Every structure is written in structure tokens, then in C-alpha cells.
Amino acid sequence: MAICNPLHYPVIMDHRVCMQLAMGSWLVGFLTSVLKVFFIFQLSSCGPNVINHFYCDISPLLNLSCTERLVAEMVDFVFALLFLLISLSLIVISYMCIISIILCIPMARNRKKTYSTCVSLLTVVIIFFSATLFMYARSRSWWHPRTPWISTN
Template sequence: MSLRDNGSEVTEFVLLGFVGSRGLQLGLLALFLLAYMLTITENVVIVAVIRTSPLLHKPMYLFLSHLSFLEAWYISVTVPKMLFSLAVPECRHISFAGCMAQLYFFLALACTECVLLSVMAYDRYVAICSPLRYPTIMRPGFCSLLAASSWLSGFSVSMGKVFFISRLGYCGPNTMNHFFCDVSPLLNLACSDMSVAELVDFLLALLILLGPLALTMSSYAAILGAVLRIPSASGRQKAFSTCASHLAVVAIFYSASLFIYARPRALYAFEYNKLVSVVYTVLTPLVNPIIYCLRNQEVKGALRRLAQRAGQALRASS
């Protein structure tokens, strides 16, 4: 595998995005713009509600506020460029440096979400398996440390992967069959010997994804054992209901991520990657706040109180 020491010969890439008629592209523009605006609004509202509601100043909601803050940035890394390309098809170019920056922040936020989801699983494990020790273990300082560690680990791990990809040789063509700079399309465009590059990328993806996933699954295995030991059916249902939302988010996130990043190159399909990418870059940040809020009475109650206060403030000002 040859690596570039003096930079890449390719100075920019062309993102094909979603090809089709102009009418189709305008329809996708309207659809993705609506999804983007809803996602930003949902996640900002959740962060504001948790921060301004004393009843939600608990570890679970602290991590949820970090997740919502993360996903507002996560969708902003890829979707605005995609929207601009759909609106102005002539402007599908992205510089090499811009492509690497987009890839870095995308991977950094995705890795952070992996770790943050495992931290949230650990929080549920302590709450169900050691309820009497929960206030002692999940102290505010420790929770803040876990949240900060999620961000630090995600942004640190992705740096090595992006550095490795940026040092590959790119000598043309520079047309990328994707709507943002992702690992697989970039590896397909590299003109280096890709046997080692693909193996390293595959192993790194397994390490990044499977480490937090193993911690999440072990937490839920212990939770399942504790729930099954509860004598009453209503008690088991109540205990499991506190984990259902998080389990749904984990299932959606890891299903798409493992499909894209943790499978051998021989199993890659042509257009499926782009469709699955829409799931975890657009749909997942959109539905996660809905999953959490629709099943959580405390969050819904805080939302109602915040809406009432906002309505009273508007009436008072008028």
C-alpha cells in the first residue's frame, strides 16, 4: 500500500448525491429540508426542556440531553451540503480538505454516540440492578465525567481513522457516488493497493462499533436477568419500560452502522449503502427524540409545563 507524503493529487471531489429528474431532486430537497428542520427543532427543545426543568436533573436525562445535542450537530454535518447540492446541482464539488473535515466530524460524532449509548445502558443497569446504590454510584460529578469521556473518546478515535484515509493516494477519478464524504466511497476512489487499507478499515470499524456494543449488550444481559427475577408481572413491565426507548434507539443505530461499516467489502451492494446512509444520517436523528418523548411521562410533563409558561409569557407581553 502506497501512502502519499506530499498530499493527494485530487484537490476536490464531486458528490453525485441523488441522481434523477429535476422534479425528483426538488421533491427530495423539500423532504430532507423538512426532516432537517424538524430534527433540529426536536433536539433543541429536548435540550432546553431538560436544562430548564429541575425535575429532569437526573443522570438519565443528562445523558439524553447530550444525545440530543449530539444529534443536532450530527445531522448538520451532512444534510446542509446535501440540500445545497439538490438545490444547485452545479455545486456538488467539495474540496479535499473539506471532505476530510466532513468525514472527521461525522465519524467523531458517530463514535461519540456509540460510547454515549453504552453509558446510557450502564445507567439503566445500575438503576435496575442496584437501585439502592444508584444515587451513590451515579453522582453528578461521575455522570459528567462519563459524558465528557464519551465526547473525548469519540473525537480521539476518529482522528486516527481519518488521518489514515487522508494519507491514501487519490489520483482520480474524483466522482463519489454518495451524498457526503464517507469511508467506503473514499476507499473506492483511492488508487493505492486497497487490500491492506480495506482490512485496516474493517478492523477499525469492528473495534469502534463492537467495543461499546459489547458493553451495551452485557448491561442489558444483566438487566434481563434482574427483571426476570422480579416476582410480579407489573413490576417486570415497569422495570423493562424504563429501558425500552433506549433499546429501540440502540437497535436502529447499530443495525445501520454495522451494515455499512462492519462487513467485508465483498458483501457491499451498489446503491444500498446510500439508502442505508439516509437511515442513520437523517431518519435516526429525527425519530430518536420521538421515541424518547412519546414513552416518557416526565419529559412530556416538562414539555407541557414549558409550553404553558411560554403561552403565559406571550399573553403577558401582548
């Protein structure tokens, strides 16, 4: 919005719209977490309760379960895929709009300045999605608590 319609930005992105966007993202995140926790509480855990992560994530937590966890895994997978596709689609669409606007800028100096700002933001997005892909797109044996290289002390 700030790059494609800079003069309309203060009118469109007022305090009310910012609050609605923030509250909407908090509400969706809270409801998603509540739904995932509901399915996790249906499971019983057994064995070594070791999670090979620096924070407690749902996927490795599901591996501690002794009971059938297919429904909880499907809920986790569907929500992760849904959030990934929606956020990635919005980012790709917005960057396509931004690049088309940048190409229309007549002065090369201004085009370079705008481009450098977008490249730094795009670098952060790539690092975030790469880390997320590394975290979720590995085989189960990598983070399964019963693998031999994980300490069970």
C-alpha cells in the same frame, strides 16, 4: 445502573463520573478520527470524485484513492470492529443484568412497566446496529464510485 442498583445510582453516577464518561468517549472518538485521517492523507485520489452517501464516510472515501490503500482500510476495519464488539458486548451484558433483575421483581405490574421501558430502548439499539450493519457490511461493488448506476456528472 438505574435498574439494577436504583438506590445507589445517585451516589455512583455523580457529576464527576458523568464528566469522565463524556470526556472519555470524546477523547476516544477524536483520537480514532485523527488516526484515520492521518492514513487517508497518505493516499492520493483520482477518477470521478463521487461518493454515494448522504455524508462523507471513510470507507467510500478510500475508494477514491489511486494508491495502495490496504493499511488505511485495515485501520478503518479494525477500529470499526473494535468499537462494534465493545459497544455490543457492553449492551448485551447490561441487558442480561437488566433481564435477570426484571425476572426477580415480584409484582407483575411493575415487571411489565420495567420490561416495556427496556424494550423501547432495545428497539432503538436494534435499529441503530441494523443501520450500521447495512452501512458497513456490504460488498465493495455496492458503494464503489465506478459502478455503472452511479452518475459521474
